[in-house]
Amino acid sequence: MSIIERKKRHKESLRQEILDAAREILLAEGYACLSMRRIAERIEYSPTTIYHYFNNKDDILYHLCVETLERQYEALSTAGADLPSPYLRLRAALRAYVDFGFSEPDRYKITFMADLSRYVSTASILEQGGVADRLITVMYQRVHEALVAAECNRDVKSVFQALWAHCHGLVSLLLGHPDFPWTERENLIETGLDLSLAGLFVKETE
Amino acid sequence: MSIIERKKRHKESLRQEILDAAREILLAEGYACLSMRRIAERIEYSPTTIYHYFNNKDDILYHLCVETLERQYEALSTAGADLPSPYLRLRAALRAYVDFGFSEPDRYKITFMADLSRYVSTASILEQGGVADRLITVMYQRVHEALVAAECNRDVKSVFQALWAHCHGLVSLLLGHPDFPWTERENLIETGLDLSLAGLFVKETE
DNA sequence: GTAAATTTATTAACAGTGTTAAGTTTGCTT
DNA sequence: AAGCAAACTTAACACTGTTAATAAATTTAC
Numbered sequence: 001m002s003i004i005e006r007k008k009r010h011k012e013s014l015r016q017e018i019l020d021a022a023r024e025i026l027l028a029e030g031y032a033c034l035s036m037r038r039i040a041e042r043i044e045y046s047p048t049t050i051y052h053y054f055n056n057k058d059d060i061l062y063h064l065c066v067e068t069l070e071r072q073y074e075a076l077s078t079a080g081a082d083l084p085s086p087y088l089r090l091r092a093a094l095r096a097y098v099d100f101g102f103s104e105p106d107r108y109k110i111t112f113m114a115d116l117s118r119y120v121s122t123a124s125i126l127e128q129g130g131v132a133d134r135l136i137t138v139m140y141q142r143v144h145e146a147l148v149a150a151e152c153n154r155d156v157k158s159v160f161q162a163l164w165a166h167c168h169g170l171v172s173l174l175l176g177h178p179d180f181p182w183t184e185r186e187n188l189i190e191t192g193l194d195l196s197l198a199g200l201f202v203k204e205t206e
Numbered sequence: 207m208s209i210i211e212r213k214k215r216h217k218e219s220l221r222q223e224i225l226d227a228a229r230e231i232l233l234a235e236g237y238a239c240l241s242m243r244r245i246a247e248r249i250e251y252s253p254t255t256i257y258h259y260f261n262n263k264d265d266i267l268y269h270l271c272v273e274t275l276e277r278q279y280e281a282l283s284t285a286g287a288d289l290p291s292p293y294l295r296l297r298a299a300l301r302a303y304v305d306f307g308f309s310e311p312d313r314y315k316i317t318f319m320a321d322l323s324r325y326v327s328t329a330s331i332l333e334q335g336g337v338a339d340r341l342i343t344v345m346y347q348r349v350h351e352a353l354v355a356a357e358c359n360r361d362v363k364s365v366f367q368a369l370w371a372h373c374h375g376l377v378s379l380l381l382g383h384p385d386f387p388w389t390e391r392e393n394l395i396e397t398g399l400d401l402s403l404a405g406l407f408v409k410e411t412e
Numbered sequence: 413g414t415a416a417a418t419t420t421a422t423t424a425a426c427a428g429t430g431t432t433a434a435g436t437t438t439g440c441t442t
Numbered sequence: 443a444a445g446c447a448a449a450c451t452t453a454a455c456a457c458t459g460t461t462a463a464t465a466a467a468t469t470t471a472c
Binding site: 057 | 428429430431432
Binding site: 032112113115121122123126154155157158159161162163164165166167168169170172173174176177178179180181182183187188191192194195196197198199200201202 | 238318319321323327328329332360361363364365367368369370371372373374375376378379380382383385386387388389393394397398400401402403404405406407408
């Protein structure tokens with residue numbers, strides 16, 4: 001049955017070509033230019049063909065999101081792993097999150113700022129053992145360590161989500177409103193991290 | 207020349223009707239349903255008529271944004287103005303920011319999460335004496351007071367922008383990904399504010 | 413009061429978007 | 443060679459924002 005397999009391989013390769021084309025358009029021309037017809041044009045097939053390989057546009061975006069999370073996992077999990085204190089390791093991970101957003105703005109936009117909720121279920125992204133799950137686990141670990149070291153008895157989950165939100169705020173606001181008179185970016189990011197993380201060392205906020 | 211004035215008034219009233227219709231659609235059916243044809247249908251005119259009163263769709267959205275900022279200014283400037291400490295007054299303003307986002311999600315989305323940069327210039331929103339300017343001034347004041355009281359010598363502008371980003375992160379992440387397994391909202395918000403604001407009391411983050 | 417001019421609103425269209433039903437081509441199997 | 447299933451395309455639907463050309467209404471001028 002090598003013929004069937006060859007066809008299957010071809011089908012797989014075309015599927016991959018579609019994802020490649022989508023990624024290339026996204027990175028070269030931005031989210032706004034990423035359309036089904038544009039992808040079709042690039043792979044030199046009719047737009048309808050894509051629907052034999054993916055349910056819809058969001059299905060394609062979903063795969064790009066997973067790819068993005070994969071890259072982000074790589075960046076976050078390795079960031080400052082050799083640093084001496086739990087605090088610095090957590091800080092390095094958060095800094096890596098922010099840097100990742102700025103280094104891959106369009107990837108960041110589709111995974112965290114676009115509205116894919118209609119077709120892409122959050123559940124499928126969060127399934128156990130998936131990238132997102134690993135990503136969260138790694139961050140939990142760093143947050144947990146930092147909390148223990150700082151003798152802070154806050155909830156790991158809440159702190160993680162709050163810190164994530166803070167970082168997302170920095171990235172999304174700067175990406176979304178590039179013309180706003182922001183202070184120097186490096187300074188703003190560091191100030192943001194300073195403020196967020198100082199909370200771990202304060203026992204009680206009156 | 208009262209005739210000209212009457213015409214002008216009618217023109218003004220239709221202009222207002224368009225804005226009203228846009229707002230009603232936005233609030234009742236959400237950002238996704240807000241289209242030019244939908245507005246035209248509601249005011250019982252052809253879609254083209256709208257273009258005699260507004261340059262384009264973003265021009266309409268711009269006015270809704272200003273309206274939103276107006277409401278937000280009202281909410282933020284009055285929030286906890288009678289509280290005893292500068293810290294609590296700043297915190298109340300930030301809390302009001304977050305609450306405003308959740309109470310008017312679609313308004314928040316178009317002003318802070320949508321991509322209007324192509325037509326709406328940030329400069330025109332930020333013009334001196336405008337709502338945004340007043341909003342920022344009020345926040346500067348609260349941040350400044352809190353910094354002085356905490357004997358923190360950080361830059362007002364940087365701290366404001368960082369705190370804003372943190373709050374925006376909380377609102378936009380929760381609004382954008384409602385299906386994510388967030389911790390209880392109230393707890394998450396308070397944790398987020400705790401962490402952000404604790405930074406004001408820490409002299410040096412090692 | 414009629415004619416010209418101006419304002420106001422409309423129709424029809426363009427160039428896009430995601431998506432689908434129906435039909436055609438292709439290539440393998442029997 | 444006939445049948446069949448997979449792969450692919452054409453044409454269309456229902457939308458989107460936007461514009462050029464045109465018709466209708468109203469005001470101004472004679």
